[in-house]
Amino acid sequence: MISYFRSILPSRLILLVLIYLGIQLPLIIWGIPATTPELLHMLVGERLADGFSMYKGVYDNTAPLSAMVFWVIDLMAGRSFLVYRFTAMVLLLLQAIIFNSTLNHHKVYASNNYLPALIYLVLGSLSFEFDMLTPLLIGNTFVILSLPYIITLSREGFDNNRLFVGGFMLGLAAMSYLPLAMFLIVGLFAVIFFSSNTFRSFMLMFCGFLFPYAMLMTYYFYTGALSEFITLHLLRPWQLQVDFLRPPADVAKLMAIPAVILVLSLLSASSLPQRLVFQVKFQQVMWVWLLTSLLIIFTRDEISVATFTLALPPIAYFSEFFFYSGRKLWILNTVFLVALAGVLVLRYRLVLGLNKYLLLDESPLLLDPDNKVPIQNSTVLVLGNDIRYYTHNKPVTPYLNWELAQRHFGKLGEYKAVFDIYENFRKEMPAYLIDKEGLLPELTYKLPAVFGRYEQTEYPDIYKLK
Structure with a gap:
């Protein structure tokens, strides 16, 4: 050959x-x-x-x-x-x-x-x-x-x-x-x-x-x-x-x-x-x-x-x-x-x-097809690294990469970071917030005009726009 x-x-x-x-x-x-x-x-x-x-x-x-x-x-x-x-x-x-x-x-x-x-x-x-x-x-x-x-x-x-x-x-x-x-x-x-x-x-x-x-x-x-x-x-x-x-x-x-x-x-x-x-x-x-x-x-x-x-x-x-x-x-x-x-x-x-026999694990790269999320065909923002919520939903706001989003969400004690979050949410409001990091109480306290409009659903970490 x-x-x-x-x-x-x-x-x-x-x-x-x-x-x-x-x-x-x-x-x-x-x-x-x-x-x-x-x-x-x-x-x-x-x-x-x-x-x-x-x-x-x-x-x-x-x-x-x-x-x-x-x-x-x-x-x-x-x-x-x-x-x-x-x-x-x-x-x-x-x-x-x-x-x-x-x-x-x-x-x-x-x-x-x-x-x-x-x-x-x-x-x-x-x-x-x-x-x-x-x-x-x-x-x-x-x-x-x-x-x-x-x-x-x-x-x-x-x-x-x-x-x-x-x-x-x-x-x-x-x-x-x-x-x-x-x-x-x-x-x-x-x-x-x-x-x-x-x-x-x-x-x-x-x-x-x-x-x-x-x-x-x-x-x-x-x-x-x-x-x-x-x-x-x-x-x-x-x-x-x-x-x-x-x-x-x-x-x-x-x-x-x-x-x-x-x-x-x-x-x-x-x-x-x-x-x-x-x-x-x-x-x-x-x-x-x-x-x-x-x-x-x-x-x-x-x-x-x-x-x-x-x-x-x-x-x-x-x-x-x-x-x-x-x-x-x-x-x-x-x-x-x-x-x-x-x-x-x-x-x-x-x-x-x-x-x-080979014992090769591909799971770190794969999306779990059996792991269903309760939200479908809507706009969402995930406050965390759980990307599976975006599989059948549309992302809004610039915060697509959670690691890079820490420039704002990781500095909530700084006025500039809070103001930038407000400006981005003023242009786009997701229908659902998935709060994997437990940030919503602090965000609601500092930006009530934006995050005060979300109410908790039957799921503890999912919030819906009123």
Whole structure:
């Protein structure tokens, strides 16, 4: 099977797509699990579709370009987990094809082939988390698009526009998921390895990076939301409070197959004979890419399998050195088939009833379908982290993210915070308040004109607008 993809005939690409769809589509037909992160993204898109602006009418740290994607999806399909999964599938497929095409176009290997795309898509099918439409997945697409521009063999006054475009793509990646701005490190090393004028070339790329942010900050300045944009987008993702969304043991089990392939590939790459200068420099760039990806992954406040999407390009690149090595073909095929079988077992473990042996817990990410709430098809605000109340209801007021809402609700002793709450509720009044934090007595005392209009229902933590 490995030898079949050592070619760039159109039939190889068609089979590649069919393998990917063959792994993914049966699970979509079987049923898509609803997840908390995707619901949050849908709520952001819904608020934007209702005419509210990001960071001013929606208190959330979703990056602006990703928020625009969620807004467009809400305009076209509303709340649809199916559309989100299909969009994520298409993005992952495009990433693999674009990345592989870049490698072939620049003659990174001794011969052109589709092996990197094959490994990319197989490993990208390892978990349903890779099929979630996340800001990181959106941003990773722009990082891959920047690759052919940042490895330009720059000559004075000749390829300057390419470096600017490469920086612009990295700027769009950061506008999708801000920590991806750290890929400027990859751009810096690419400039060092490939360009004749390092400082001038990097500044040109850096200007390209800043250009979309300059336009965006100008927009937020004129709309009066610049301070909120700086607070919620530019400063928020650098809190460095590392936490796992899923048990670390589960993440380790799921990422064992990519880790083994990466180790085998790196060992094979280290034993290669001398190659062309460009190929050696490109490999050095991919080393920096790998280290930067791991740095971003392990410094995030929410680490899950989905964050390892960043590591797929370098793993796919280095895998070529193992699967195209001089080892006997039956050994390479056996390793690939074992990896493919492992991916299928992990992905279909629930359908096959194998999870009792693997003991993987996905519940921290999933919305409980059996946990019904007594409110349906109404407007609500949850004072707390219980997001399930938004599943069949519409959120109102900017306080979508409870952690960020602490800027106001966590400072009820400050006049400014209480006044901001009053201003937001004066514009929108939810039909129901779900008080999970026991804040309503204090809020009623300090803002009786707003919260005095709510009366308790038969449920102790649910209050209805009179």
